[in-house]
Amino acid sequence: MKKIIVVGGGAGGFELVTRLSKTLGKRELAEIILVDRSRTHIWKPLLHEVAAGVIDKSSDGVDYAIHASRHHYQFIHGTLQGIDRDNKTIRLAALNDEQGDELLPERDIDYDYLVLAIGSVSNDFGTQGVAEHCYFLDSIKQAERFHKALLNHMFKLNQQSDKSSRLSIAIVGGGATGIELAATLNHVAELASTYGMPDISAERMHISVIEAGNRILPALPERIANSARGALQKLGVKVWEDTKVKAAKSDGFVTADDVMMKADLMVWAAGVKAPDFLAETGDFALNRAQQICVNAYLQSSVDDSVFVLGDCCGFEQRDGSWVPPRAQSAHQMADIVAKNLNALFENKPLHRFKYVDYGSLVHLSKYSTVGSLMGKLSSGSMFIEGKLARLVYISLYNMHILAIHGRMKGLLTLLIRKVGHAFAPKLKLH
Numbered sequence: 001m002k003k004i005i006v007v008g009g010g011a012g013g014f015e016l017v018t019r020l021s022k023t024l025g026k027r028e029l030a031e032i033i034l035v036d037r038s039r040t041h042i043w044k045p046l047l048h049e050v051a052a053g054v055i056d057k058s059s060d061g062v063d064y065a066i067h068a069s070r071h072h073y074q075f076i077h078g079t080l081q082g083i084d085r086d087n088k089t090i091r092l093a094a095l096n097d098e099q100g101d102e103l104l105p106e107r108d109i110d111y112d113y114l115v116l117a118i119g120s121v122s123n124d125f126g127t128q129g130v131a132e133h134c135y136f137l138d139s140i141k142q143a144e145r146f147h148k149a150l151l152n153h154m155f156k157l158n159q160q161s162d163k164s165s166r167l168s169i170a171i172v173g174g175g176a177t178g179i180e181l182a183a184t185l186n187h188v189a190e191l192a193s194t195y196g197m198p199d200i201s202a203e204r205m206h207i208s209v210i211e212a213g214n215r216i217l218p219a220l221p222e223r224i225a226n227s228a229r230g231a232l233q234k235l236g237v238k239v240w241e242d243t244k245v246k247a248a249k250s251d252g253f254v255t256a257d258d259v260m261m262k263a264d265l266m267v268w269a270a271g272v273k274a275p276d277f278l279a280e281t282g283d284f285a286l287n288r289a290q291q292i293c294v295n296a297y298l299q300s301s302v303d304d305s306v307f308v309l310g311d312c313c314g315f316e317q318r319d320g321s322w323v324p325p326r327a328q329s330a331h332q333m334a335d336i337v338a339k340n341l342n343a344l345f346e347n348k349p350l351h352r353f354k355y356v357d358y359g360s361l362v363h364l365s366k367y368s369t370v371g372s373l374m375g376k377l378s379s380g381s382m383f384i385e386g387k388l389a390r391l392v393y394i395s396l397y398n399m400h401i402l403a404i405h406g407r408m409k410g411l412l413t414l415l416i417r418k419v420g421h422a423f424a425p426k427l428k429l430h
Contacts, residue, residue, distance in 0.1 A: 001031050002030045002031070002113070002345075003030065003031045003033065003110065003111050003112050004020060004024070004030050004031070004033070004112065005033045005035060005090060005109060005113075005114050005115070006020075006033070006034050006035070006115040006117060007035045007036075007114070007115065007116055008036060008116065008117035008118040008119055008310065009034055009036035009038070009064055009117075010041075010117060010330065011043060011327045011331060011334075011400060012329075012330030012333055012334040013036075013115070013117030014034070014041050014062075014404050015330075015331060015335075015403045015404055016115060016117065016309065016334040016337055017032055017071075017073050018067075018071060018403065018404045018405075019335075019338040019403075020032045020073070020338055020341060021071040021073040022071075022072070024345060025073050026072045029345055030112075031074070032072065032074065033073065033075075033076060033109070034073055034076070035075075035076045035077075035080065035092065036064060036075070037077075037078065037079040038077075038139065040063055040140060041062040041063075041064060041067075041404075042060065042061045043327070043400055044119070044327065045176075045397075047143045047177075048137055048177055048180050049184055050140060050144065050147065051135075051143040051146040051147050051181065052147070052181065052184040052187075052188045053188060054184060054188065054365075060417065062404065064077075067404070077095065078092035079092060079093045080092060080093075081093040081277075083283055084108075085305075087110075088110055088112065088114075088305065089109060089110045089111070090109050090111065090114065091106060091107070092108075093106060094106050112305065113306075113307065113341060113344070114305060114306045114307070115307045115308070115309065115341075116292065116300075116308045116309075117309050117310045117312070118274075118275055118277075118312050119138075119275075119310055119311045119312060120138070120272040120273060120274055120275070120311035121273060121274075122137075122138055122269065122270070122272060123272055123289075124270070125270070125271065127245060127246065127248065129247050129249055130268050133249060133250055134172075134248055134266045134268040135149065135266065135267045136267070136268055136269075137181070149265060150265065153264055153265060154189075154192055154197055154200055157199070157200060158192075158199045160199075165204070166203075166204050166205065166206045167204060167205050167206065168208075168262060168264045168265075169185060169205065169207050169263060169264065169266075170208045170210060170252065170253055170263035170265070170266050170267070171208065171209050171267045171269060172245050172253065172266070172267070172268050172269065173209075173210075174209050174210070174213070174215070174216030174218070174239070174241065175216075175218075175269060176217065176220075176360075176362050177269040178209050178216075178267070178270075179209055179216055179217070179232060179364065180363055180364060180365070181267065181269065182207050182235075182237045183232065183364035183367055185205065186202050186205065186207060186236070186237065186365070186367075187366055187367070189201060189202040189205040207236070207237045208237070208238040208239075208240060208263070209238070209239050209240065210243050210255075210261070211240065211242075211243065212242075212243065212244045212270070213241065213242070214241060215229075215241055216228060216239060219324065219360075220360050220362070220372070223372075223383050224360070224362065224383070227368075227385060228362050228368075228370055231367055231370070235367060243255055243256075245270075248266060248268075251263070253266065272289075272311060273291075274290040274291045274292070274311065274312040275312065278290055278291075278292060278312065284302055285301045285302055287322060289325075290312075291308075291313055292312055292313060293314045293316070294313055296352045296353060297340055297350040297353065298313065298337050298340065298353050299340075307337045307340070307341070309337050310325070310330040310333060311325035311329075313333060315333075315355065323355045326360075327396070327400075328357075328358055328396075329355060331403075332355060332356065333353065336351055339351045358373065359372045359382075360372060361392060361393045361396070363390070363393045368386070369386070369389035369390040370383075370384070370389055371383075371384055371385070371389050371392070398414060401413055401414055
């Protein structure tokens, strides 16, 4: 039996193994294996909510091992360390526990087809001090690390006798992640007084968003950026545009104009790139964002047995632009890779990938949702905001849940979570 290994259980990778398990896995035509460095799946657009503490991975996440046991694939917990394309094997790093003791040694796993869906990491562009002093939101582990630091600072602030003191949080990067985090943190400050911190309020949390470009949300239409900026400013969030950061220190950021912007907590959300591991291997042709260059069928340009999808996939469109690293891109790529792997087993022609931009949405916690609909959802581009935009935003997450659980189980999962959220605390305090 041939073996298909999917490395990366993000939006695209997880949906892919679910699709393959229903076809090749169920019919026992192939052994499907998912490899991920985490045991739990969280939809990446929600990581800022994990960081803020308004959702909990234990209730909102999906356990890979449990999901695999209910479907026709195998889950292996591990971190990709190397690829031997000549011998068609991957190497996983040794697996250690929280104390650093080795649970499993390095392992080699053979494959017939390999799918790389390892996502992206923050790009600090070599900025001095960022790696040492900033928090990132690339993974569940990093989001939880920030959440613990946030709670510690809030508890400390609540106990201070000087009620004029404030918690200062600076976020570099005016993309969707940065501004969504800023709005969610404002909401958390409002919730804190209900959960044992009566002296915490939005007024005592000073949040800044720092964007190097001439406006926030540079990849989205200007009308969306203007609406989001107005919403943030109403919340008291300070938006700095045309402000480049040249260094990060223990107590804040230094701008290109040598202005010190002090902060107690610093978050770097200023851009993404494919993991450095890909460049270090030297196995693939990469673009400037370190993404693996692929052909029209999403196969690696140097090896037809290796497919690539999601943020680490470099697909150049006819106009010379690259498909953006978004959840909708990963979803569309997973669909094509699933079709093409099935086609290979059935000796049928492969399907070409064509990206369709359905628009973009920015969810500013409970305060506002803004975005645009494009492609098949609208003729041209239609600006939406308020309840309609929030409904569309929620539907995107619901579609992801249905894709990985199936219609009946997915609807039941959504219902259980909705009931659970109605009775669960609104803020995670651990």
